[in-house]
Structure formats: structure tokens, C-alpha cells
Amino acid sequence: MSGKRTRSYNCAVHHRDREVSSENDFHLLLEDPTLFARMVHLVAMEMLPEERDRKYYQERYTCCPPPFFIICVTLLELGVFAWYAWGAGGMAAAAGPVPVDSPLVYRSDRRRELWRFLTYSVVHAGWLHLAFNLLVQLAVGLPLEMVHGAVRCAAVYLAGVLGGSLAASVLDPDVCLAGASGGVYALLAAHLANALLNFHTMRYGAVRLVAALAVASCDVGFAVHARYTKEAPPVSYAAHVAGALAGLTIGLLVLKHAQQRLWERLLWWAALGAYAACTLFAVLYNVCSAPVDELHYLPPDPPPDAGF
Template structure:
């Protein structure tokens, strides 16, 4: 995830970025729902995302499989831009929706394995500090009206998707059936149903927005980065 994004940023050009970024008028080009996460505004934007991504991805990959963590990251990114497109139908670039999905999915891992995990308090505290710092930074950035604008919707929906997907994709450490495993099974179905409902709702809303909005008014006003 991280190294590939850095390599892309180092060798990409404006034409390639235009072909990969998310554009609300080109939602039929479905690759944009994933490839927008490769495009970043500058090196600061990129490095910040990659550092946070690698820290939490490595932590989770040691407990869960690489494939589960990668799938959660990608689906979190897709969910985040879906949510953003329903609130601000403009350009979106950056991987923060996927990063937030990884970050908040730690909560799901802790819930599923609360009886077996060490350092639960430290993990929760570090997550809370990072989220608080990001919220403060976003508020300052938004009220100062700096561009490019921050897509807080992508952050929020990506984090919500990470929590729900974590309940679905992550596994607990208990191999023997127990009361906890029954609770985790209920959490699995709850997370799956809520995530499917969330995605379907955003898809229907996005389609309705495009269908009811004249083509000449769907245009790029801002670049939102996340």
C-alpha cells in the first residue's frame, strides 16, 4: 500500500492523475473509486498518510492476515469516497478514507479479542489522540478556508466503514466455541448488514444526485483531499 503510493507519486504526471482521481461526473469509470487513493496533493500529504497507514497496517497484519487488512483498506477507501460524493460532488484525492478505515478498525479488533489482547488501553488512547488531532487540524483548515479543501466526509465514512468491516473481516483468537464467540458471531452479522445498508444507501443517493442534476452543473469546483 504505502511503498506503491510513494512510487506512483514520484513518477506520476498531471495527465495520469486526471485519469485516476475521483470525479463526480465520471462515476461510470469505476476504477476511480480505488485509484483516487494513489493521487496526493503534495509530498507532505502523501507522507502523512503513508506513515499512519504503515504503522496501523503493520500492527493489524501481525494479528490478522495481510489480505484481510488490504481488503479493509480498499473497501474503506471506496466507502469514503462514496460518502463524500453524496455531500460534496467534487474532485477527491488522497488515501485518508482507507487510512481512517485501518485506524478505526483497531476498535473492532479490540472488541473481538478484548479478553486476549494486551495493551488495549494504549491502543485505544493512541487512536483517540490521533482522531482528536485530526479533527482539530481539519477544523482549523476548514475555517481558514485554505485550499485544497479537506474531505471530512471521506474521513468519517471511511472510519465508520472500517469499524463495520473490522467486525466482518477480522477474526477472534478463540479457537474453542464460547460465549464470546457467539457474541462475535452476532457482531459479524450486525457489521455485515449495516455495511451493506450503508453502501447501498450511498449508491442510490449518488445515482439520484447525478440523475436529477443537469450535466452542465456537475463540474469541478474544488479539489478535496483526504
């Protein structure tokens, strides 16, 4: 029997798959990809280094479950900002002031209140501060969570938030801490670390690196300027640097990579040791150091009622 297939047979097969309209019009009809398919393709091209992984991801991803962690954190930060803006008369300034009397803001004289080491990230000093953090958080965090999952993305984000407050408690204890910069810079640094490890296969690796460094430098420069020039209660910039370092280390630990080369395994153990050592030192410092008095730029707490 001949192994050749007739034109009518090929037409019938492709007609079944809706790839041709008739035997006289035998050509492939490629359907336009949906908006969701385009989004998944863009995420795969930007976040995954290997072509095989990109194709597998595009075929398997269903957005179930959706990237709920970044979305929930973003909504929480917006809600807290709206609450404090409403309490201030419905108006929010572009830059500050920080609600230093908030039970969420980190202050070294309130470091025994352990929740402050994390909750400071939902309070922001003005809508400009909030807008920058949310923009980077959504632009980088959503694709990362879509590729690596909510648990891994949350681990990187919270490691940056915790690293920022621990670093501020050791290096800059005279200031308060507010904003999600620690978590945002952790996400950004983790993504850049993944791009650098797979630099030869990532698209526009050099452009991406230069753009991220330019944006981060401007933001950190603004934070340093505000730290030393404003008369208002200063806000530490240590969270930016510590969050980026935490993202580099934890990102190497928890984010999935295309290959497991020997030098990457050694780098994995080095990152684990560095993060564990820094975290342990900061925790012991906070436990063993003397309590901090009331910060000099804050009014004293009101005396308790006499109770006549």
C-alpha cells in the same frame, strides 16, 4: 529399574540439544532470539489477545508469503507522489495543492469514471499528507497483514477506500477527494475494534485507544480546517469518518477473533447489515441522481479543436 536419571545422562541429553557445555557446567544456555524472532514476538503481543494464540503464532509464522499488500500499496503511493512532484518541477509542498485534473482523483462531476472511487487513494495533497498516511499505514497495516493475511487486510483497506468515496459523493459532492485516509482509518479502526472486543486480554488497551483517538482527532481536525478555510480546491474529510466506520464493520466481519461468543455473532450480523445498507444506498444515490455540472472552483474544459 530406577526411574531416576543420573547427572551424566541429563548432561548428555542437554549437550545434544546444545543446552550445556560440560558436566561440570550444567546450566541452561539460552540463545539470544534473532531480530526476526523479536519482531514476530512483538507482533504477537500487540495483535493477538490470547497467550495460546501468541505462542502458536510465534512458532508457526515464517513470513512466507510476506505482507506484500501493504508494501505494494505504499510503493504505489510513493511512486504516484514522485510522478506528480516531478511534473511540478521536482518540488513538493508540505500541504497541497491537489492535482484536481488528475484522472485518479475522485470528483463528483466525473463519478461515471468508476475507477476514481478507488484510485483517489494513491494521490496525496503534499508530502505532509503522504507522510502521515504512510506512517500509520505501515505501523498498523503491516502487523495486521502478518497476523490476518493479505486477503483480509486488503478487504478492510479497500472497504475503507470505497466507503470514503461513496460517503463523499453523498454527503460532500462539491469537493474532490484525494489521499489514502479512508483505507488508513479503516485499518486503524479495525485494529481498535479487535482490541476493544478483547480488552481484558490486550496489553495497554486503554493507552492504545487514547493514543489512536488523539492522533485521529488531530488529523480529522486539520482536514476539517483545510476544507472550510483554504481558497484552493477543497478536499473532503468524509473519507476519514467513513473509512473508520467501514473499518469497524468490515473488521468485525473478516478479521479472526479469539472466541466466538453469542453477542459477537449478533454484532457480526449487525455490522454486515449496516455496511451493506450504507453501500447499497450510496450506490443507488449515485446511479439515480442527476449528473453534476463542472465544479465551481475548476476552470472549464478547453473546447475541442475545430479541425480545419
